[in-house]
Amino acid sequence: MGMGQSGQRFSPLTKITSDNIGDLVPVWSFSFGDEKQRGQETQPLVYNGKMFVTGSYSRIWALDTKTGEKLWQYEARLPDGIMPCCDVVNRGAALYDNLVIFATLDAKLVALDQDTGKVVWSEKTDDYKAGYSATAAPLIVNGLVVTGNSGGEFGIVGRVDARDAKTGKLVWSRPTVEGNMGYLNGKENGITGKLNASWQGDQWKTGGAATWLGCTYGADVDLIFCGTGNPAPWNSHLRPGDNLYSSSTVAISPKTGKIVWHYQTTPHDGWDFDGVNEFIPFDLKSGGKTIKAGGKADRNGFFYVLDRTNGKLISASPFVTKQSWTKGVDLKTGRPIEADTRPGNPGSAEKGSTVFSAPSFLGGKNWMPMAYNQGTGLFYVPANEWGMDIWNEPITYKKGAAYLGAGFTIKPLYEDYIGALRAMDPATGKIVWEYKNPAPLWGGVMTTAGNLVFTGTPEGFLKAFDAKTGKEVWKFQTGSGVVGQPITWEEGGEQYVAVASGWGGAVPLWGGEVAKKVKSISQGGMLWVFKLHKSQTAAK
Numbered sequence: 001m002g003m004g005q006s007g008q009r010f011s012p013l014t015k016i017t018s019d020n021i022g023d024l025v026p027v028w029s030f031s032f033g034d035e036k037q038r039g040q041e042t043q044p045l046v047y048n049g050k051m052f053v054t055g056s057y058s059r060i061w062a063l064d065t066k067t068g069e070k071l072w073q074y075e076a077r078l079p080d081g082i083m084p085c086c087d088v089v090n091r092g093a094a095l096y097d098n099l100v101i102f103a104t105l106d107a108k109l110v111a112l113d114q115d116t117g118k119v120v121w122s123e124k125t126d127d128y129k130a131g132y133s134a135t136a137a138p139l140i141v142n143g144l145v146v147t148g149n150s151g152g153e154f155g156i157v158g159r160v161d162a163r164d165a166k167t168g169k170l171v172w173s174r175p176t177v178e179g180n181m182g183y184l185n186g187k188e189n190g191i192t193g194k195l196n197a198s199w200q201g202d203q204w205k206t207g208g209a210a211t212w213l214g215c216t217y218g219a220d221v222d223l224i225f226c227g228t229g230n231p232a233p234w235n236s237h238l239r240p241g242d243n244l245y246s247s248s249t250v251a252i253s254p255k256t257g258k259i260v261w262h263y264q265t266t267p268h269d270g271w272d273f274d275g276v277n278e279f280i281p282f283d284l285k286s287g288g289k290t291i292k293a294g295g296k297a298d299r300n301g302f303f304y305v306l307d308r309t310n311g312k313l314i315s316a317s318p319f320v321t322k323q324s325w326t327k328g329v330d331l332k333t334g335r336p337i338e339a340d341t342r343p344g345n346p347g348s349a350e351k352g353s354t355v356f357s358a359p360s361f362l363g364g365k366n367w368m369p370m371a372y373n374q375g376t377g378l379f380y381v382p383a384n385e386w387g388m389d390i391w392n393e394p395i396t397y398k399k400g401a402a403y404l405g406a407g408f409t410i411k412p413l414y415e416d417y418i419g420a421l422r423a424m425d426p427a428t429g430k431i432v433w434e435y436k437n438p439a440p441l442w443g444g445v446m447t448t449a450g451n452l453v454f455t456g457t458p459e460g461f462l463k464a465f466d467a468k469t470g471k472e473v474w475k476f477q478t479g480s481g482v483v484g485q486p487i488t489w490e491e492g493g494e495q496y497v498a499v500a501s502g503w504g505g506a507v508p509l510w511g512g513e514v515a516k517k518v519k520s521i522s523q524g525g526m527l528w529v530f531k532l533h534k535s536q537t538a539a540k
């Protein structure tokens with residue numbers, strides 16, 4: 001995932017540049033079929049002349065990278081009663097040995113033979129009837145396949161699992177809700193003491209903190225970095241305490257499955273800010289020194305830079321214009337200073353008072369991954385500007401039912417745009433350039449050594465920008481909204497770019513007023529591949 005384990009989404013390829021990109025044209029496209037088209041959030045993988053691309057409803061295809069010809073197709077038979085909170089998406093697969101491995105919405109992990117598409121192993125990872133699902137791309141670390149889980153809106157317990165990539169056999173399983181910490185693989189593991197100090201009573205048993213975006217890996221520090229989602233239920237008055245390790249980044253040792261450090265971005269989250277956003281290792285140049293750092297653009301609107309060796313906060317800078325829930329982050333304690341927009345209520349039978357809060361629960365940034373360019377030293381963050389009216393109401397846990405205790409209406413902040421692609425300098429926390437988009441941005445970002453940044457828009461365009469200046473240098477209309485993750489590779493001396501097109505994800509389901517604004521977007525399911533139309537070997 002992420003064009004490498006660190007998830008930087010940076011390619012060193014330089015054949016396509018900000019100067020010649022005007023010559024980038026489609027070479028082939030592939031249709032995902034005539035029905036079952038929802039959000040196509042996938043990141044394709046290219047290996048050995050084959051492209052592996054997943055689609056909504058847990059489907060995967062192997063395509064010939066030269067011709068686009070379909071080599072094989074696998075479709076999971078999904079049972080009735082699956083409960084993905086936010087569309088039937090899949091964000092991609094992982095490759096190991098001769099296998100291509102991906103998670104299905106009914107909480108299974110399936111490994112297929114890359115040549116034939118035949119199932120080599122298949123493991124049930126969770127009980128979909130209890131609200132568990134899976135949407136993230138797996139991560140491969142030292143022969144382990146590392147996965148997260150989804151279901152924070154149903155009171156599941158978040159977890160990171162590591163399996164033997166060849167056989168699917170479980171090696172370790174690490175819960176991400178304090179209280180469950182005394183267990184590894186469901187057995188007591190000798191960790192004792194006040195395991196649920198940040199929860200009251202039995203609430204940790206349904207505490208959420210789903211690891212629904214999966215993980216990245218820092219090879220030099222040998223740590224797996226996983227974001228954790230919202231604590232359950234959303235109504236924070238029903239679960240006093242910090243609710244560790246919800247809305248955090250946790251660093252896990254691949255050898256033991258132990259949490260080595262954690263940093264909680266939104267303690268006692270009351271806004272569904274989650275904290276799943278990708279943590280990307282990078283080298284921070286500061287005062288003549290190089291610091292082993294990591295960057296994370298959190299749904300709560302802060303761009304965090306942490307020391308990746310120990311989780312210490314280095315800086316927290318806003319990447320959105322309005323954060324009404326906070327007055328900033330205390331750099332000494334690492335904790336946010338809360339403002340007065342925690343939704344009211346109490347455990348009474350009454351609906352609590354409504355407050356306006358920004359960002360909205362769909363976040364200053366949601367699932368769509370940012371990219372880090374090793375040349376410019378900038379992060380490219382797909383941000384959104386919106387707020388919400390939010391209120392709390394009573395709720396009790398029921399297996400397999402939504403566990404929110406909150407209601408909301410999303411509201412745009414500005415007339416002319418919601419989405420904003422922002423180039424952030426991690427050394428200063430300053431926004432270097434921005435591109436504003438009318439509809440919310442919901443696609444992944446990729447950057448290259450050719451001075452380029454790519455991302456898609458709900459309006460249907462794949463766009464490219466000059467990485468230094470932010471000038472839009474190229475666009476292509478794909479026919480549906482782009483919420484996929486662009487990739488690039490070189491083959492036969494030519495550089496290619498690919499992206500999936502197909503509108504969906506959480507915005508059309510939960511966006512309310514905002515969703516209506518982008519309602520005219522056609523549904524789709526297409527893979528587009530591009531290259532320069534003039535042969536680059538012939539060019540001087």
Ligand SMILES: O=C(O)c1cc(C(=O)O)c2c(n1)C(=O)C(=O)c1cc(C(=O)O)[nH]c1-2
Nearest residue numbers: 086089135150151152153210212229505506
């Ligand atoms: O807490 C969770 O388990 C969970 C899972 C997912 C998911 O797996 O897609 C989303 C969310 N939460 C969520 O809060 C959210 O805004 C969201 C947006 C999307 C999407 O793909 O557009 N998924 C999810």
Ligand SMILES: [Ca+2]
Nearest residue numbers: 152229230274
């Ligand atoms: Ca969530």
